[in-house]
Amino acid sequence: MSIEEMMNQCFSNHLGHGKGRQMPVHYGSKSLNMYTISSPLATQIPQAVGSAYAQRREGKKKCTVCFFGEGAASEGDFHAALNMSSTLSAPVIFYCRNNGYAISTPSTEQYKGDGIGYGVETIRIDGNDVWAVYASMKKARDYAVSNSRPVLIEAMTYRVSHHSTSDDSSAYRSKKEVEDWSTRDNPISRLRKYIEKKGWWSSSDESSAKIEIKSAVLKALTDAEMLKKPEFKEMYTDVYDELTPSLKEQMDFTRKLADKYPDYYRINDFTR
Amino acid sequence: MPKVAAPSLQGMKHNFLSATATRGYSSIYDHSAEPINGIKVGVANSALLSRTITGVKNNKQLQDLGIASSSTKKMNMCQSINDALKISMETDPKAIVFGEDVSFGGVFRCTVDLAEKFGPDRCFNTPLTEQGIAGFGIGVAAAGHTAIAEIQFADYIFPAFDQIVNEAAKMRYRSGGEFSAGGLTIRSPSMAVGHGGIYHSQSPEAYFSHTPGLVVVIPRSPIQAKGLLLSSIRNKNPVVFLEPKVLYRSAVELVPECDYVLPLGKAEILKAGSDVTVVGYGSQLYVLENAIQLIERDFPGTTCELIDLQTILPWDVETVAQSVNKTGRLVISHEAPKTSGFAAEIAAEISNRCFTRLESPIGRVCGADTPFPLVFERFYLPDIARCYEEIKAVIKY
Numbered sequence: 131m132s133i134e135e136m137m138n139q140c141f142s143n144h145l146g147h148g149k150g151r152q153m154p155v156h157y158g159s160k161s162l163n164m165y166t167i168s169s170p171l172a173t174q175i176p177q178a179v180g181s182a183y184a185q186r187r188e189g190k191k192k193c194t195v196c197f198f199g200e201g202a203a204s205e206g207d208f209h210a211a212l213n214m215s216s217t218l219s220a221p222v223i224f225y226c227r228n229n230g231y232a233i234s235t236p237s238t239e240q241y242k243g244d245g246i247g248y249g250v251e252t253i254r255i256d257g258n259d260v261w262a263v264y265a266s267m268k269k270a271r272d273y274a275v276s277n278s279r280p281v282l283i284e285a286m287t288y289r290v291s292h293h294s295t296s297d298d299s300s301a302y303r304s305k306k307e308v309e310d311w312s313t314r315d316n317p318i319s320r321l322r323k324y325i326e327k328k329g330w331w332s333s334s335d336e337s338s339a340k341i342e343i344k345s346a347v348l349k350a351l352t353d354a355e356m357l358k359k360p361e362f363k364e365m366y367t368d369v370y371d372e373l374t375p376s377l378k379e380q381m382d383f384t385r386k387l388a389d390k391y392p393d394y395y396r397i398n399d400f401t402r
Numbered sequence: 403m404p405k406v407a408a409p410s411l412q413g414m415k416h417n418f419l420s421a422t423a424t425r426g427y428s429s430i431y432d433h434s435a436e437p438i439n440g441i442k443v444g445v446a447n448s449a450l451l452s453r454t455i456t457g458v459k460n461n462k463q464l465q466d467l468g469i470a471s472s473s474t475k476k477m478n479m480c481q482s483i484n485d486a487l488k489i490s491m492e493t494d495p496k497a498i499v500f501g502e503d504v505s506f507g508g509v510f511r512c513t514v515d516l517a518e519k520f521g522p523d524r525c526f527n528t529p530l531t532e533q534g535i536a537g538f539g540i541g542v543a544a545a546g547h548t549a550i551a552e553i554q555f556a557d558y559i560f561p562a563f564d565q566i567v568n569e570a571a572k573m574r575y576r577s578g579g580e581f582s583a584g585g586l587t588i589r590s591p592s593m594a595v596g597h598g599g600i601y602h603s604q605s606p607e608a609y610f611s612h613t614p615g616l617v618v619v620i621p622r623s624p625i626q627a628k629g630l631l632l633s634s635i636r637n638k639n640p641v642v643f644l645e646p647k648v649l650y651r652s653a654v655e656l657v658p659e660c661d662y663v664l665p666l667g668k669a670e671i672l673k674a675g676s677d678v679t680v681v682g683y684g685s686q687l688y689v690l691e692n693a694i695q696l697i698e699r700d701f702p703g704t705t706c707e708l709i710d711l712q713t714i715l716p717w718d719v720e721t722v723a724q725s726v727n728k729t730g731r732l733v734i735s736h737e738a739p740k741t742s743g744f745a746a747e748i749a750a751e752i753s754n755r756c757f758t759r760l761e762s763p764i765g766r767v768c769g770a771d772t773p774f775p776l777v778f779e780r781f782y783l784p785d786i787a788r789c790y791e792e793i794k795a796v797i798k799y
Contacts, residue, residue: 150777169601
């Protein structure tokens with residue numbers, strides 16, 4: 131996805147693919163085969179098993195990859211999904227990003243045991259080592275597709291940022307802990323050191339890339355923020371495949387109301 | 403053929419925003435809300451809150467309890483809920499508080515200091531599993547203890563639906579009265595907040611109102627939240643306690659510091675009137691308050707009666723029916739979608755009980771029949787304009 135597409139989603143403007151219905155960072159892309167993110171946790175995991183099962187039936191050597199965190203893995207859906215993936219032989223890769231925290235809850239309060247059963251091939255990797263992530267994912271894909279079996283990857287990492295813009299993580303963990311992780315084991319600086327050592331990257335590459343990317347992000351952000359919101363009728367579409375009589379009636383009433391009180395409803399913020 | 407009344411905007415001459423005062427958008431979420439034609443809108447300006455000692459002395463619910471002159475402390479709704487939890491843990495050594503992130507105080511800070519004060523055995527984090535939280539709470543309650551569970555957002559209560567609806571609600575019935583989950587209270591933040599989108603804004607009360615065996619409570623203010631929560635925790639039935647999250651910080655009152663309970667299953671008449679009965683609950687009452695002020699301004703001589711349901715299940719049919727028998731007209735409003743929303747139940751029961759007294763069709767002002775849309779929130783919600791138009795349509799029918 132382009133930076134522009136991501137910004138358009140974040141600002142819920144009329145170019146955003148989600149038509150302004152979801153909060154920021156709820157991406158999806160039909161062209162990239164990436165299902166739209168849903169806020170409820172772990173719901174995607176059994177769905178991924180179903181998708182992988184359908185792919186196996188098509189016989190096209192495809193698989194499904196499903197991403198989630200260690201917090202989501204406590205939900206019932208996770209356990210149902212692993213069991214089903216194994217019993218139904220679904221070519222699915224479960225990628226669990228274990229970053230230590232589910233909002234404030236440390237993973238030590240999330241699990242007491244170590245290792246998950248269900249007969250699923252499992253590997254625990256250093257999630258801050260980009261090559262380990264790449265190699266394990268590649269291997270997992272080969273295994274899942276050739277054996278038509280699930281694979282679980284648990285990538286160990288750390289959430290340096292807050293859970294969200296409304297979270298202040300200093301309420302439940304020390305600043306020092308965060309600083310230690312971001313300096314001692316930072317996946318970005320580890321990769322940079324590696325490619326610098328190989329002679330593929332230099333500090334001047336680094337500074338020019340930073341300037342270039344920062345300006346591209348800021349431009350996309352400013353552009354996306356300026357754009358109008360989607361047309362108000364998009365509130366009523368996609369509830370069903372077509373508008374029901376009751377939704378049509380509600381939409382017509384809202385149009386009349388907005389025409390009567392245009393400033394109150396700030397209708398100029400929306401495309402028409 | 404019977405006349406089918408489709409929504410209309412007849413009587414265009416009455417426009418609650420005059421041409422001279424349409425600048426700016428005002429909503430209950432906007433603390434610096436501009437006055438609309440001299441009426442100050444929003445929770446911060448509401449006359450429904452007891453912010454002064456005189457206000458507390460005149461608070462009907464506190465008068466009925468004989469505590470209108472007791473010592474008070476300024477609290478927002480988050481703090482009054484915290485106070486109720488603290489009192490219930492002090493008075494009941496078997497009471498425990500648990501849920502996702504509650505240990506450090508909860509994402510909305512309603513459980514702050516409880517782990518420090520009562521220890522990690524009585525206030526603790528659970529793994530991230532709502533079905534687990536509800537099932538665990540049923541087990542705690544069935545063993546004779548008091549379980550106070552938090553589901554972080556009402557939008558995320560659905561993994562627990564089976565446990566709540568099939569287990570908590572039916573345990574007493576299916577065991578011939580031998581076991582029950584009566585000691586279980588599930589608290590959950592609900593309703594719109596201004597930027598919550600699909601999954602941080604829902605009002606799921608109607609799903610639970612369709613479940614015999616459950617009690618469903620929705621408070622509107624700090625004083626009320628404390629009394630209703632203490633009542634819910636001590637009630638012998640499982641209670642789903644839905645807290646309008648927009649009020650956590652915006653609603654502030656002088657709250658009695660003592661231990662008190664408000665009755666469940668009882669509605670409260672917030673304002674007497676003679677021409678139309680207006681029923682709501684939770685944060686929607688502040689929208690209705692403003693719509694009524696505008697109606698009474700534009701139609702001199704008209705008075706509206708405002709009723710807060712407080713408990714959705716079992717609801718206070720008697721109070722609403724008595725009011726409608728007096729006024730002859732009824733408008734009901736909630737944020738949840740209109741179709742099969744709780745207003746439908748109220749309308750059906752009242753049309754039955756008050757049929758010969760009704761002078762117009764019963765009006766419903768509700769959320770749209772769509773998922774909750776992020777950027778279209780102002781078009782989705784039953785806001786002041788919609789409530790004004792519906793009350794007007796009902797009184798002018």
